[in-house]
Amino acid sequence: xxxxxxxxxxxxxxxxxxxxxxxxxxxxxxxxxxxxxxxxxxxxxxxxxxxxxxxxxxxxxxxxxxxxxxxxxxxxxxxxxxxxxxxxxxxxxxxxxxxxxxxxxxxxxxxxxxxxxxxxxxxxxxxxxxxxxxxxxxxxxxxxxxxxxxxxxxxxxxxxxxxxxxxxxxxxxxxxxxxxxxxxxxxxxxxxxxxxxxxxxxxxxxxxxxxxxxxxxxxxxxxxxxxxxxxxxxxxxxxxxxxxxxxxxxxxxxxxxxxxxxxxxxxxxxxxxxxxxxxxxxxxxxxxxxxxxxxxxxxxxxxxxxxxxxxxxxxxxxxxxxxxxxxxxxxxxxxxxxxxxxxxxxxxxxxxxxxxxxxxxxxxxxxxxxxxxxxxxxxxxxxxxxxxxxxxxxxxxxxxxxxxxxxxxxxxxxxxxxxxxxxxxxxxxxxxxxxxxxxxxxxxxxxxxxxxxxxxxxxxxxxxxxxxxxxxxxxxxxxxxxxxxxxxxxxxxxxxxxxxxxxxxxxxxxxxxxxxxxxxxxxxxxxxxx
Amino acid sequence: xxxxxxxxxxxxxxxxxxxxxxxxxxxxxxxxxxxxxxxxxxxxxxxxxxxxxxxxxxxxxxxxxxxxxxxxxxxxxxxxxxxxxxxxxxxxxxxxxxxxxxxxxxxxxxxxxxxxxxxxxxxxxxxxxxxxxxxxxxxxxxxxxxxxxxxxxxxxxxxxxxxxxxxxxxxxxxxxxxxxxxxxxxxxxxxxxxxxxxxxxxxxxxxxxxxxxxxxxxxxxxxxxxxxxxxxxxxxxxxxxxxxxxxxxxxxxxxxxxxxxxxxxxxxxxxxxxxxxxxxxxxxxxxxxxxxxxxxxxxxxxxxxxxx
Numbered sequence: 151x152x153x154x155x156x157x158x159x160x161x162x163x164x165x166x167x168x169x170x171x172x173x174x175x176x177x178x179x180x181x182x183x184x185x186x187x188x189x190x191x192x193x194x195x196x197x198x199x200x201x202x203x204x205x206x207x208x209x210x211x212x213x214x215x216x217x218x219x220x221x222x223x224x225x226x227x228x229x230x231x232x233x234x235x236x237x238x239x240x241x242x243x244x245x246x247x248x249x250x251x252x253x254x255x256x257x258x259x260x261x262x263x264x265x266x267x268x269x270x271x272x273x274x275x276x277x278x279x280x281x282x283x284x285x286x287x288x289x290x291x292x293x294x295x296x297x298x299x300x301x302x303x304x305x306x307x308x309x310x311x312x313x314x315x316x317x318x319x320x321x322x323x324x325x326x327x328x329x330x331x332x333x334x335x336x337x338x339x340x341x342x343x344x345x346x347x348x349x350x351x352x353x354x355x356x357x358x359x360x361x362x363x364x365x366x367x368x369x370x371x372x373x374x375x376x377x378x379x380x381x382x383x384x385x386x387x388x389x390x391x392x393x394x395x396x397x398x399x400x401x402x403x404x405x406x407x408x409x410x411x412x413x414x415x416x417x418x419x420x421x422x423x424x425x426x427x428x429x430x431x432x433x434x435x436x437x438x439x440x441x442x443x444x445x446x447x448x449x450x451x452x453x454x455x456x457x458x459x460x461x462x463x464x465x466x467x468x469x470x471x472x473x474x475x476x477x478x479x480x481x482x483x484x485x486x487x488x489x490x491x492x493x494x495x496x497x498x499x500x501x502x503x504x505x506x507x508x509x510x511x512x513x514x515x516x517x518x519x520x521x522x523x524x525x526x527x528x529x530x531x532x533x534x535x536x537x538x539x540x541x542x543x544x545x546x547x548x549x550x551x552x553x554x555x556x557x558x559x560x561x562x563x564x565x566x567x568x569x570x571x572x573x574x575x576x577x578x579x580x581x582x583x584x585x586x587x588x589x590x591x592x593x594x595x596x597x598x599x600x601x602x603x604x605x606x607x608x609x610x611x612x613x614x615x616x617x618x619x620x621x622x623x624x625x626x627x628x629x630x631x632x633x634x635x636x637x638x639x640x641x642x643x644x645x646x647x648x649x650x651x652x653x654x655x656x657x658x659x660x661x662x663x664x665x666x667x668x669x670x671x672x673x674x675x676x677x678x679x680x
Numbered sequence: 681x682x683x684x685x686x687x688x689x690x691x692x693x694x695x696x697x698x699x700x701x702x703x704x705x706x707x708x709x710x711x712x713x714x715x716x717x718x719x720x721x722x723x724x725x726x727x728x729x730x731x732x733x734x735x736x737x738x739x740x741x742x743x744x745x746x747x748x749x750x751x752x753x754x755x756x757x758x759x760x761x762x763x764x765x766x767x768x769x770x771x772x773x774x775x776x777x778x779x780x781x782x783x784x785x786x787x788x789x790x791x792x793x794x795x796x797x798x799x800x801x802x803x804x805x806x807x808x809x810x811x812x813x814x815x816x817x818x819x820x821x822x823x824x825x826x827x828x829x830x831x832x833x834x835x836x837x838x839x840x841x842x843x844x845x846x847x848x849x850x851x852x853x854x855x856x857x858x859x860x861x862x863x864x865x866x867x868x869x870x871x872x873x874x875x876x877x878x879x880x881x882x883x884x885x886x887x888x889x890x891x892x893x894x895x896x897x898x899x900x901x902x903x904x905x906x907x908x909x910x911x912x913x914x915x916x917x918x919x920x921x922x923x924x925x926x927x928x929x930x931x932x933x934x935x936x937x938x939x940x941x942x943x944x945x946x947x948x949x950x951x952x953x954x955x956x957x958x959x960x961x962x963x964x965x966x967x968x969x970x971x972x973x974x975x976x977x978x979x980x981x982x983x984x985x986x987x988x
Contacts, residue, residue, distance in 0.1 A: 253846060
């Protein structure tokens with residue numbers, strides 16, 4: 151193969167009002183390599199990718215593709231060159247089917263729907279990501295949706311695949327699968343640009359890496375020669391204080407008590423909960439692992455009050471039956487809630503950060519005789535922004551203008567700051583950078599130590615192993631037992647996530663048992679080395 | 681009840697339902713692309729007066745209907761510039777279009793009140809029109825009724841099987857994602873709005889040339905509004921729009937039925953029938969939220985502009 155690089159981005163600069171998203175960025179990608187682009191939230195990774203994909207135009211700089219300068223001013227131009235992109239927030243239309251979504255992008259290449267369906271099936275199976283072309287996106291899990299995005303790229307004459315934080319929503323098995331697919335792709339000469347926060351994935355998968363900080367390139371490296379820590383330093387720019395101790399806690403009296411909670415499914419898009427019994431004590435963190443779409447949403451909604459089941463009498467908070475209470479009434483009993491969707495459920499996209507802070511905090515002295523106390527609201531918003539290092543140009547930015555991780559920091563901060571008795575969290579650090587992850591985990595642990603009961607639903611097993619005091623899994627609307635993470639090997643948790651709850655007494659568990667320390671440690675994630 | 685009465689009821693039902701069907705079809709396409717145009721009533725009135733004037737002067741049905749459609753398109757493009765290009769609130773812009781169209785049509789049509797034109801004749805199809813009961817309703821209608829059936833099939837096939845139909849739905853569901861994927865969001869929305877305008881113009885001319893061959897101020901009398909609610913209650917589905925439009929047509933001619941059967945019912949009550957019957961049936965049909973989600977354009981009425 152020639153020495154010509156697949157892609158060279160030379161001196162790319164992009165100025166937005168109030169911030170320089172990219173400042174003279176250089177990026178080289180070779181044929182058939184997996185190149186990592188690293189950086190904290192707001193470092194400018196997404197902007198750079200959007201310019202490469204023709205969604206946003208650079209102010210200056212040039213892009214050299216296979217040795218020739220190109221101007222990419224339309225996504226269709228990028229696709230014509232063989233550049234495919236999987237966005238962090240999927241570019242899929244929920245009410246359309248898999249093949250309709252793919253046909254939209256392929257344009258004239260799509261051919262008639264029958265041959266397209268056939269091609270989708272063939273390609274998806276060849277790369278180990280089976281898909282049913284006729285299913286609607288709304289009925290697919292997050293992992294399956296990602297497959298649709300990837301297969302959609304593969305059907306182009308793909309030479310470079312851009313993946314924006316692809317693993318944050320996947321189970322360990324799905325991640326393994328994805329990595330296999332990516333390696334297969336690079337063997338065929340395709341290059342991959344991989345954006346991630348999870349450094350152990352980068353060291354495992356990527357051939358080279360470019361690191362961005364505040365819009366500038368701060369380093370290049372070969373991840374295989376580096377440790378997660380040394381890369382993290384390049385990203386953050388300073389030594390991050392990391393609380394490594396996994397202080398476990400047993401908790402005190404039971405706060406949230408769920409006894410035999412069952413619901414009925416109301417349609418094709420949700421899962422019925424089946425006889426769920428679960429207690430969360432004050433001063434403990436209960437973690438629930440599970441593959442998306444196994445009842446996590448329904449369980450959280452039943453607890454938060456978004457879904458009220460009229461005949462249910464299964465849940466008490468500190469002895470008070472709450473089944474028929476509205477979300478507001480539950481919040482007044484001390485509930486706080488960080489939902490999975492940041493925009494829409496966690497925050498109102500078009501409102502500014504002050505108003506979003508007010509949304510769930512108005513009981514904490516922000517309202518007097520029905521009138522809003524504006525100074526107090528601004529104070530609260532500023533306090534959250536400062537305490538949780540939310541990158542923003544000011545407290546009057548709309549929620550929608552923040553990057554995903556930054557908004558998450560803000561929402562988590564808002565909820566924790568209310569000093570709740572019971573905190574429900576879905577994916578607390580999804581898409582959040584390392585510095586902020588540590589900050590959020592610390593805040594959660596401190597809140598626990600002050601006696602709050604905490605229930606966390608996540609697909610990030612590193613996270614669950616790190617902060618849970620008791621850990622279990624949910625599958626098809628049923629929950630497993632809950633054990634201390636040290637007593638729960640990853641393999642067994644994996645079986646639980648797959649719905650195989652009754653493995654304790656079988657012979658296989660004895661074979662697994664000796665491996666507890668190593669698997670748990672392997673899984674502790676990136677920043678656990680002392 | 682004798683056979684003749686039923687035959688005539690069916691015939692009149694389709695006659696009366698056709699303008700609603702046309703407007704609702706156009707508005708459905710427009711809304712599928714995520715644009716809510718509340719100016720249907722105004723565009724219909726402009727279509728009615730434009731069609732009548734052109735017909736009066738040229739005595740050509742084709743020119744009459746074509747001119748009406750052209751005026752409808754012009755009106756809708758006026759709306760599109762304000763609401764899409766200048767990002768004005770779509771509801772306000774649509775309401776303004778209706779008020780504007782109502783006033784302008786009255787002004788332009790002032791000299792034509794009471795003038796006579798010849799009514800659009802029906803095109804009977806040979807022997808088929810003599811089929812009992814349904815023959816007259818289906819095979820003895822005028823050209824625009826037949827055209828409306830062709831359009832139904834075309835629009836249905838367009839959304840069901842054509843790639844551009846898919847593009848329109850995609851733009852109506854999430855214009856930002858559609859733009860990220862490289863679809864020409866603005867062009868698609870302009871064309872959808874223009875189709876809505878053409879249909880409203882055609883429906884207006886149908887009223888002034890085919891249904892009652894004359895021009896009177898405000899002669900559309902709320903049909904544009906009914907068509908708008910029809911689209912929502914039909915949950916953006918063509919088969920339900922057909923049902924709703926003809927149901928309204930049937931209810932509108934209830935007074936004829938009552939006369940035919942010698943019922944003693946107040947004519948005021950009967951005049952309310954079309955509205956009540958249409959709403960009741962469509963409300964019942966559109967209760968299923970889960971199904972509704974599959975057809976409702978998620979971005980309906982929300983302003984959007986491409987970020988640079």
